[in-house]
Amino acid sequence: MNHFPEQRVANAHEVRIAGSEAGFRCGDGEVLLRAALRQGLAFPHECNVGGCGNCRYELVEGEVDTLREDAPGLSARDRERGRRLACQSAVRGDCTIKVRLLPQYAPVILPRRTLATLLEKRAVTHDMLEFRFRLDADPGFMPGQYALLELPGVDGVRAYSMANTANASREWHFIVRRTPDGQGTRVLFDALQPGARLGIDGPYGFAYLREDAPRNVVCIAGGSGLAPMLSVARGMAVAGMLPDRALDFFFGGRSVNDIAGGDVIEALGATARFHASISHPQDADAAWGGRTGFVHEHVVETLGERLASSEVYFAGPARMAEAVLAELTKAGVPAAQIHYDRYF
Ligand SMILES: Cc1cc2nc3c(=O)[nH]c(=O)nc-3n(C[C@H](O)[C@H](O)[C@H](O)COP(=O)(O)OP(=O)(O)OC[C@H]3O[C@@H](n4cnc5c(N)ncnc54)[C@H](O)[C@@H]3O)c2cc1C
């Protein structure tokens, strides 16, 4: 079941935050986290799909339904202590909750839900497709942000990052990698055809391009992390940051047929460089003249001391993200210069 506010503006409930003056309204059955963010509250969060655990809170009073009982973002200890996830809580009445709002989680653009039409599907690699949607109403987004797609017949929503930049045509483009036996990607790849209508809710996420940061930029993408990194790179061009600032774009795949995006980066000019590496070469990759190994090692080898003075963006599966973060920290990149969203 999907939980969007337009269907539930009647019966709005009051959510109070214990020990503070802050509060917000929530439609009946609306997701607690999304209602807070739509109203500009700095509610801690990251993934929106129950994976990261950042949106934990305690219910002091009132009634909420839990959408995903087995969400991995809550540990057994969290459950024992009565903690809940705001991204998996549907509000059923007036509530009081305990949570600490933190300014860094305030949305940069207020997210909203709208209907969208699938315009086309295009192949990117053997297992990644680009899906182009036109939104009925477009709130805009920052390069590097993501949205939630309401896919017919799929439990919950799925998060996908935009690959393009905000535009007057109201088009949001997503690059999605097929997950074996995945519910959401099966619908996207096999069932949805151009002309299909579905709900899209966004923008979300904090790994967006910092146009004002004076440093050169490094983008690191693994697999399906390609989309937001292309968006950041394209955003640099739109904001006029190139050629004054250099862009080093690293992309890691398992084998040569996973590599994509080089044409987009190279078209951005001489100060935009594409560096590809493959981690598990196949027999068919014998002619590969590029680097073999993990993408995070490639970044350090190529940039050395320059890395610590760069603005670094990365995206990809949670395990890859942990490895990149550890490597960047070891290389002395200050935390304030590192921007990422983990995929769950
Ligand atoms: C911030 C973010 C950005 C992402 N961006 C991209 C991207 O640009 N491209 C890309 O290919 N992938 C991206 N992903 C991964 C993507 O959201 C899916 O996890 C992936 O496509 C597999 O989905 P699936 O439904 O096919 O697989 P499944 O195995 O069916 O589902 C996997 C994921 O769906 C979510 N999920 C499962 N059940 C529920 C439920 N009941 N309620 C809510 N959520 C549930 C969980 O996150 C789970 O990990 C992103 C993930 C996050 C968190």
Ligand code: FES
């Ligand atoms: S935002 Fe709720 S678990 Fe990640």
